[in-house]
Amino acid sequence: xxxxxxxxxxxxxxxxxxxxxxxxxxxxxxxxxxxxxxxxxxxxxxxxxxxxxxxxxxxxxxxxxxxxxxxxxxxxxxxxxxxxxxxxxxxxxxxxxxxxxxxxxxxxxxxxxxxxxxxxxxxxxxxxxxxxxxxxxxxxxxxxxxxxxxxxxxxxxxxxxxxxxxxxxxxxxxxxxxxxxxxxxxxxxxxxxxxxxxxxxxxxxxxxxxxxxxxxxxxxxxxxxxxxxxxxxxxxxxxxxxxxxxxxxxxxxxxxxxxxxxxxxxxxxxxxxxxxxxxxxxxxxxxxxxxxxxxxxxxxxxxxxxxxxxxxxxxxxxxxxxxxxxxxxxxxxxxxxxxxxxxxxxxxxxxxxxxxxxxxxxxxxxxxxxxxxxxxxxxxxxxxxxxxxxxxxxxxxxxxxxxxxxxxxxxxxxxxxxxxxxxxxxxxxxxxxxxxxxxxxxxxxxxxxxxxxxxxxxxxxxxxxxxxxxxxxxxxxxxxxxxxxxxxxxxxxxxxxxxxx
Amino acid sequence: xxxxxxxxxxxxxxxxxxxxxxxxxxxxxxxxxxxxxxxxxxxxxxxxxxxxxxxxxxxxxxxxxxxxxxxxxxxxxxxxxxxxxxxxxxxxxxxxxxxxxxxxxxxxxxxxxxxxxxxxxxxxxxxxxxxxxxxxxxxxxxxxxxxxxxxxxxxxxxxxxxxxxxxxxxxxxxxxxxxxxxxxxxxxxxxxxxxxxxxxxxxxxxxxxxxxxxxxxxxxxxxxxxxxxxxxxxxxxxxxxxxxxxxxxxxxxxxxxxxxxxxxxxxxxxxxxxxxxxxxxxxxxxxxxxxxxxxxxxxxxxxxxxxxxxxxxxxxxxxxxxxxxxxxxxx
Numbered sequence: 013x014x015x016x017x018x019x020x021x022x023x024x025x026x027x028x029x030x031x032x033x034x035x036x037x038x039x040x041x042x043x044x045x046x047x048x049x050x051x052x053x054x055x056x057x058x059x060x061x062x063x064x065x066x067x068x069x070x071x072x073x074x075x076x077x078x079x080x081x082x083x084x085x086x087x088x089x090x091x092x093x094x095x096x097x098x099x100x101x102x103x104x105x106x107x108x109x110x111x112x113x114x115x116x117x118x119x120x121x122x123x124x125x126x127x128x129x130x131x132x133x134x135x136x137x138x139x140x141x142x143x144x145x146x147x148x149x150x151x152x153x154x155x156x157x158x159x160x161x162x163x164x165x166x167x168x169x170x171x172x173x174x175x176x177x178x179x180x181x182x183x184x185x186x187x188x189x190x191x192x193x194x195x196x197x198x199x200x201x202x203x204x205x206x207x208x209x210x211x212x213x214x215x216x217x218x219x220x221x222x223x224x225x226x227x228x229x230x231x232x233x234x235x236x237x238x239x240x241x242x243x244x245x246x247x248x249x250x251x252x253x254x255x256x257x258x259x260x261x262x263x264x265x266x267x268x269x270x271x272x273x274x275x276x277x278x279x280x281x282x283x284x285x286x287x288x289x290x291x292x293x294x295x296x297x298x299x300x301x302x303x304x305x306x307x308x309x310x311x312x313x314x315x316x317x318x319x320x321x322x323x324x325x326x327x328x329x330x331x332x333x334x335x336x337x338x339x340x341x342x343x344x345x346x347x348x349x350x351x352x353x354x355x356x357x358x359x360x361x362x363x364x365x366x367x368x369x370x371x372x373x374x375x376x377x378x379x380x381x382x383x384x385x386x387x388x389x390x391x392x393x394x395x396x397x398x399x400x401x402x403x404x405x406x407x408x409x410x411x412x413x414x415x416x417x418x419x420x421x422x423x424x425x426x427x428x429x430x431x432x433x434x435x436x437x438x439x440x441x442x443x444x445x446x447x448x449x450x451x452x453x454x455x456x457x458x459x460x461x462x463x464x465x466x467x468x469x470x471x472x473x474x475x476x477x478x479x480x481x482x483x484x485x486x487x488x489x490x491x492x493x494x495x496x497x498x499x500x501x502x503x504x505x506x507x508x509x510x511x512x513x
Numbered sequence: 514x515x516x517x518x519x520x521x522x523x524x525x526x527x528x529x530x531x532x533x534x535x536x537x538x539x540x541x542x543x544x545x546x547x548x549x550x551x552x553x554x555x556x557x558x559x560x561x562x563x564x565x566x567x568x569x570x571x572x573x574x575x576x577x578x579x580x581x582x583x584x585x586x587x588x589x590x591x592x593x594x595x596x597x598x599x600x601x602x603x604x605x606x607x608x609x610x611x612x613x614x615x616x617x618x619x620x621x622x623x624x625x626x627x628x629x630x631x632x633x634x635x636x637x638x639x640x641x642x643x644x645x646x647x648x649x650x651x652x653x654x655x656x657x658x659x660x661x662x663x664x665x666x667x668x669x670x671x672x673x674x675x676x677x678x679x680x681x682x683x684x685x686x687x688x689x690x691x692x693x694x695x696x697x698x699x700x701x702x703x704x705x706x707x708x709x710x711x712x713x714x715x716x717x718x719x720x721x722x723x724x725x726x727x728x729x730x731x732x733x734x735x736x737x738x739x740x741x742x743x744x745x746x747x748x749x750x751x752x753x754x755x756x757x758x759x760x761x762x763x764x765x766x767x768x769x770x771x772x773x774x775x776x777x778x779x780x781x782x783x784x785x786x787x788x789x790x791x792x793x794x795x796x797x798x799x800x801x802x803x804x805x806x807x808x809x810x811x812x813x814x815x816x817x818x819x820x821x822x823x824x825x826x827x828x829x830x831x832x833x834x835x836x837x838x839x840x841x842x843x844x
Contacts, residue, residue, distance in 0.1 A: 097742050101840065106798035111740035115796075124738050127517035128795040 016129050018136035019112060023092040026099060029141045030090035038084050040153045046077035047159040054166050061173030093117075099144045105135050188238050191367055192228025195221055195242075198363050206356060211349070213252050214356040220245060221360065242368045246361055253357050282348050284312055288325075289341045292334055305329060474509075482506050517795065524730060525793050531721045534579040538718060539572050540709065541702035547791065548693040548808055549576050549667065553727065554734050555783040557690020558646050558666040560631075560681075560812060567695045568706075569669045573627045576667075580727060581720030582624035583661065589634035591677065595641035599651045616653055621645050624661050624724070628668040632678040639685060642666060646688045663727050683771075683815055690780050691805075692812035694828075737786035739797040746840055747781045747802050753834045754814055764833050768820030773813035780809040799840050807831050 053069045056062065097110040112132030115125045199221030206214035224245055228238055279287075291297075291305040306329050313322040321344055328337040472480075485506045528550055535546050545561070549572070552559040561569050570586065577584030587598055600619030606612050620626065621642075631639060645651050649660045668689070670681070686692075698706060722730075753760045754772030765772070785801035792801070807828050814827040 093742075097740075097841070106794060106800060107740050107743055107796065108794075108798075110742065111738050111796040114740050115738045119738065122738055123736050124517050124795045127521065128738055130518065131795060 016112075016116065016133050016136075018133045019109065019116075019129070022099070022109070022136040022139040022141075023096055023113060025141050026095035026139065026144060027090040027092055029145045030095050031088050033145055033147065034088045034090070035085045036147070037150070038088065039081055040149065040156070042077050042081040042084070044152060044156050044159070045080075046073050047156055047163060049073050049077075051159050051163045051166070054163050058166060058169075058171045059174050066167060095144070099139050102144045103135075103139065108132055108135055109139070187371065189229045191238065191371055192225040192230075194225070195228065195364075195367055196225030198360075199223075199225055202356070202360055202363075209349075209352060209356070211353045211356055214353055214360070217245075217249055217252060217357060217360055220248070221364070239368050239371050242364050242371075246364045246368075249357055249361050249364070253354055253361075281312070281316070282345065284308065285341055285345055285348070288312075289338065289345070292338050292341070295334060297334060302329065302332075478506065478509050481509070520733065521790060521793060521795060524733065524790050527722055527726070527730075528791060531579050534718055534721050535572075535575045538575045538709075539568060540705045541698050542568070542572060542695065545572065545693045545695055546576070547788075548691050549573070549665075550791075551784050551787045551805070552667075552690050553580070553663055553665050554730055554787045555690055555780070556663065556731055557780065557783070558668070558688065560686070560689040560692045561667060561669045561695055562672055562692060563669070563695030564673055564697070565671055567697065569695055570627060570629060572695075573625060573667045575718055577625040578718040579720065580722050581724060582663065582665075582727075584625045584627070585620040585623035586627040586629060587620050588629045589631050589638070591633060591635060593634045593638050595638050598638065598641050599645070599653060602654055614654075616656070616658065618658075619651075621651060622658075622660060624663055624665065626664075626666045628666055630671055631668040632670045632680055634679065636679050636682065639679065639681060642668075643685060643688065663724070663731065686812045687774050687776055689812060691784065691808040693808055734783070734786050734790060737789055737797060738795065739782060739786065742841070743785075743797050743799055743802060744782065745842055746799055746838075747778055747785070749842060750781065750802065750806060750834065750838060751775075751777045751810070753838055754810060754831070760838070762830075762833055762837055764825075764830055768816055768823070768825045768830065769814055769827075770817040770820075771815040773810050777810050777813045781805060784809055803835055806835055 050070055050073050053073065054066060057064060057066060057069065093110055093113055096113050097107065099105065100107045100110050108128070109132050112125075112128045115122055116129055119125065199218045201218075202221065203215055203218035206212075206218055224241060228241075288305050288308050291301050291308070294301075297305075306326065309322055309326050309329065313319060313326065316322065321340065325337055325340050325344075328334075328340060485502055488502075531550065532543070532546055536543075539546065549559055551557075553576075561573075563569055574584055574586075576582075587593070596619065598619050598621050600617050600622065602614040603617045604612055605615040628642065631642075645660060645664070646666050649662065649664050651658050651660065670678075749760060751773045752758050753762065754765060754769065754777070755761060756766045756769045756772065758772075761769075761772075781802055782797065784805035785797040788801045788804055789795070789797045794801075810831050811828045814830060816825055816827065
C-alpha cells in the first residue's frame with residue numbers, strides 16, 4: 013500500500029472531507045436543536061412568568077449543545093472503502109478505486125492486484141473531493157435563522173404571563189363529587205318523606221335527585237355541566253309544580269290550612285280533618301258522634317279563625333247532610349295533599365338552587381342559608397360528615413321551616429318548630445287558582461284530577477287521552493255535586509286541552 | 514506495463530480475434546457469441562432459444578472451428594435414447610478371436626456438444642446429459658469416463674413448436690450457465706447473410722486459440738478481483754428475484770414462484786469476471802453484473818400460475834429489478 017501514494021492520498025482526503033461534512037451536518041443539527049430549545053425556554057419564561065434570567069438559560073442550553081456535539085462528533089468516522097466506492101460511483105471509475113483499495117488491504121497476493129493498483133494509481137489524482145462529496149445542507153438548517161430571530165425578538169415583546177386559575181381539577185372533581193353526594197342524600201330524605209306523605213310527584217323528583225347525585229359522583233363532570241344538569245332538573249321540577257297548580261284547581265281558600273299547621277292539641281289540621289271524616293263514615297250517625305264531630309269542627313274553626321270551608325262543613329253537619337259534609341272533607345284533604353306536594357317540590361327546588369349556587373361559588377356555603385344553621389356547629393365541619401337526620405333537618409335548604417304534619421320527630425321537623433311549637437297559623441305560599449268562580453252559589457266542591465300523565469311520561473296520544481278525559485269530565489259534570497256555574501268552565505278547560513293540540 | 518496488464522491485454526486481443534473470426538460466418542448475434550465465449554471460459558453450458566433458421570447450429574459450429582475444438586451435434590428426437598448420447602458397450606473380437614465388451618463413445622465425448630432441439634427428447638434422455646454437464650464425466654456399466662476439456666454443451670430449443678415437446682425440468686435448466694436468446698437478424702444483417710450464403714465461395718474459419726490456451730484462460734478468469742460491494746450487489750440482485758424477500762419488487766412478488774438458485778450468483782460473478790476481462794478491466798464492476806444479469810438469471814426464475822397465464826417474460830422482471838435495485842445497500 014505504501015507505494016500507492018495517489019490512492020492513499022485520495023482515500024485520506026476523501027475521508028477527511030467526509031468526516032468534516034458529517035460533523036458540519038451534526039453541528040448544524042445540534043445548533044438547530046439548541047436554538048429551538050432556547051426559543052421554547054424564552055416562550056415558557058415569558059408565558060409562565062419564570063424568574064430565571066434568560067442569559068442563564070441560554071448558557072445552560074449552549075453548554076448542553078456543545079457537550080452533545082462534542083460527544084457525537086468524536087464518534088464520527090469515515091471508512092476509506094466507503095468514500096472510494098462513492099468516488100467510483102460519482103466519477104464513473106467502474107469500482108476501480110474501491111476494488112484496488114480492498115484487494116490491497118485484504119488480498120494483496122491476488123495476481124491481478126498490481127495491475128488493478130496501477131490503474132487505481134492513475135485514476136486517483138483525478139479524484140475531486142468537492143465533486144465526490146459536495147456540501148449539501150439539509151433544508152431544516154434554514155430554520156436556524158428564523159428560530160434565532162424569533163428567540164431574540166420575543167423577549168422584546170411585553171407578554172403578560174398566563175394564569176391558570178382553573179387548573180385545580182382534582183379540587184373541582186372533589187367538589188362535584190361532594191355536591192353529588194349531598195344531592196343523593198337530600199334526594200333520599202325527600203323520597204322517604206314523600207313516601208310517607210304519599211306524594212307521588214315528589215317521590216319521582218326525589219329519585220331523580222338521587223340519580224343526579226349518583227351520576228355526579230360517578231362521572232365527576234365540570235362544575236358548569238353540573239350546574240346545567242341541576243338547572244334542567246329544576247326546570248322539570250317547576251313544570252311539575254305548574255302542572256300541579258293547573259290541575260289542582262285550587263282556590264285561595266286552600267292556603268288557609270297549610271299542611272305544616274299544628275294545632276294546640278298537637279295534631280295537625282290534616283289529622284284533625286281525617287278524624288272528623290272517620291266519625292262521619294256511617295250514614296246512620298249517632299247523635300253523640302254527630303255532636304262530637306260538630307264540636308271538633310267548631311274547635312278547629314276557632315283555632316284557625318274564620319274559614320269558609322269549615323263554616324260550610326258546620327252548616328252541612330247541622331243540616332244533617334252527611335254526604336255533602338264527607339265530600340267537603342275529602343275535597344279539603346285533597347287540597348291539603350296538593351298544597352303539601354307543591355310545598356314539598358318547592359323545597360326540593362330550593363335545595364337544587366342551593367346546590368347550584370354552591371358549585372358556582374366553588375363549594376362555599378350559601379350565606380343565605382348558613383345563617384339558619386345552629387351556632388353550635390363547629391366551623392369547617394363538612395355537613396356530609398354529620399348524620400343523615402342532622403344534615404336534612406339543619407342543612408338542607410328549605411327544610412329549616414319544614415315540619416311535616418304527623419311527623420312529630422325526625423325528618424321534616426325543624427328545630428325551630430320542635431322547640432317553639434308555634435301554634436300561629438301561616439298563610440300558604442302556594443299561588444291561588446286562576447279559576448274564576450261566582451260567589452253565592454253555595455258550597456264549592458272541588459275534585460282533583462289525579463294521576464294525570466306527567467310531562468315526558470305520556471304513554472297515550474293526546475287525542476285519545478283528551479277524548480277519555482272529556483267523557484270522564486262529562487260524567488262528572490252530570491253529577492249533581494258539581495255546581496252548575498263551574499260546569500261550563502270545566503268543560504271549556506278540557507275542550508281547550510284538545511284544541512291546543 | 515505489469516505482467517497482469519500484459520496478460521489481460523493479450524486475453525482481450527485473443528478473444529477479439531476469435532469474435533472477428535466467427536463474424537466471418539455469423540452475421541450479427543454479437544451478444545450470443547460473447548455469451549458462448551463466456552460459457553466456454555467459465556466452464557458452463559448455454560441454452561440457446563430461438564426460432565428455426567436463425568443460424569444456431571452454424572453459430573455453434575463456427576465457435577468450435579474458431580477455437581480449434583471438437584464439435585458434435587445431436588439432434589434430439591422423441592425416440593433418442595441415453596445410449597445414443599453417452600455411448601454403449603459393444604462386443605468386439607481381437608485378433609486371437611477372443612470376444613470382449615468395448616465402450617463405444619457417444620457424441621457427448623467432444624469439446625462442444627450441440628444438443629439441437631433438446632426439448633424434443635424424453636426426460637430420460639435429457640437427464641442423461643445431467644451428469645455430463647455437472648460432473649463432466651459419464652458412467653457406463655459402472656465405469657466412469659472423463660470427458661474432454663473444455664466441455665461445453667450448447668442446447669437449443671424452439672419456443673414456437675411446443676407440441677410433442679418435453680420442457681426441460683427446473684433442475685436441468687439450472688445447470689445451464691446462460692440462456693441466450695437468438696433473435697431475428699436486422700435488415701442489414703439479413704442482407705449480409707443473403708450475400709454470404711448465396712455466393713460460390715465458402716468461407717473457412719481459422720482456429721485462433723489452441724485448447725491449452727482456453728484451459729489456461731479458464732483459470733485466469735477466476736482470479737479476477739471483485740470488490741465486496743459489487744459482490745453484495747450481485748447477491749442482492751439474486752435475492753431480489755425471490756418473492757418472499759423484503760427487497761423483492763412488486764412484479765416479482767406477483768408473478769414469481771421461486772427465484773434464482775445460488776448457481777445464479779455464481780454465474781453472475783463468473784460471467785462478470787469474463788466480461789470485465791473482455792472490457793480490458795482487472796476487476797468486476799457493477800456494469801458487468803448488470804450486463805450479464807439477464808442471460809444468467811432469466812431461466813432460473815420460475816413463474817407462478819399468474820405469471821404463466823399473463824405471459825410474463827422473466828427477462829422483463831430482471832430488467833425491472835435492475836432498474837430499482839440500488840448499487841449501495843441500504844443501511
